[in-house]
Amino acid sequence: MKKYVSLDIGGTAIKYGLIDENGVILEKGSTATEAQKGGAAILKKAIDIVEAYRCTNEISGICISSTGMVDPKRGEIIYAGPTVPNYKGTKLKESMENRFGVCCEVENDVNCANLAEFVSGASAGSKTSVMLTVGTGIGASLIINGEIYNGWSNSACEVGYMHLGDGDFQTLGAASVLTKKVAERKQESTDSWNGLRIFEEAQKGDAVCCQAIDEMADVLGKGIANICYVVNPQVVVLGGGIMAQEAFLKEKVETSVRRYLVPILAENTKILFAKHKNDAGILGAFYHFCRCQKAEGE
Numbered sequence: 001m002k003k004y005v006s007l008d009i010g011g012t013a014i015k016y017g018l019i020d021e022n023g024v025i026l027e028k029g030s031t032a033t034e035a036q037k038g039g040a041a042i043l044k045k046a047i048d049i050v051e052a053y054r055c056t057n058e059i060s061g062i063c064i065s066s067t068g069m070v071d072p073k074r075g076e077i078i079y080a081g082p083t084v085p086n087y088k089g090t091k092l093k094e095s096m097e098n099r100f101g102v103c104c105e106v107e108n109d110v111n112c113a114n115l116a117e118f119v120s121g122a123s124a125g126s127k128t129s130v131m132l133t134v135g136t137g138i139g140a141s142l143i144i145n146g147e148i149y150n151g152w153s154n155s156a157c158e159v160g161y162m163h164l165g166d167g168d169f170q171t172l173g174a175a176s177v178l179t180k181k182v183a184e185r186k187q188e189s190t191d192s193w194n195g196l197r198i199f200e201e202a203q204k205g206d207a208v209c210c211q212a213i214d215e216m217a218d219v220l221g222k223g224i225a226n227i228c229y230v231v232n233p234q235v236v237v238l239g240g241g242i243m244a245q246e247a248f249l250k251e252k253v254e255t256s257v258r259r260y261l262v263p264i265l266a267e268n269t270k271i272l273f274a275k276h277k278n279d280a281g282i283l284g285a286f287y288h289f290c291r292c293q294k295a296e297g298e
Contacts, residue, residue: 065281066108107285237273
């Protein structure tokens, strides 16, 4: 049975796994990205992960999901924000193929997560789906009739930069902003707060945490509504670490979306939460790899 190494390179962590030809994750792990060290260090970490698997397995391909804007044909990073310095220009596909002698395919991390949900997750069976990942920033992806929409210059759906009132979408609505906001209002260090603690305290009735979460849900609803007015998706899937709080967030986000959408759109747009959670990136990278290989064989 063929085996593939799949990596999900994020700004905080690199998740990775060994996947068989049927899409079953055989084993998986995670390591800190240490993004501040830059693109060369990230590439080295990725190569080391593949090398470790190759020592004990025959590898048939390498699948990569990555933060930043990606040219999927060249498998190269064409833009990355300041939190990942010197990542632009990193030739992931070329470097991996030259080193290991097997095919490598690369796609943007949110596109991979969306593809995972479309193939075997929350949006399976839909025609048009948008996925938002809410974490350090806010990323998005659009699938139309089963195909990832990359845009003219591989920069589609960079909605985190979308302007909303006093700032852009991710500056106002990302999970990292929630943590910073609570810490500032409580006049405490941001090191003493994270998303999990904020939701735990909110469930206990903490007024500051509850208000901050309500504000985040309002921003998310406004951003989602703006996207829906342009795209009119059948399904909007919410992912990212903070979306593990589905039980607490779902009604708040749905209420906010309805507040900003006209009824005909609100009634015909499903708001769902990601099924694959932390596995979405490595699964989606594998699905993307399989699609690329199939297209090349046709």
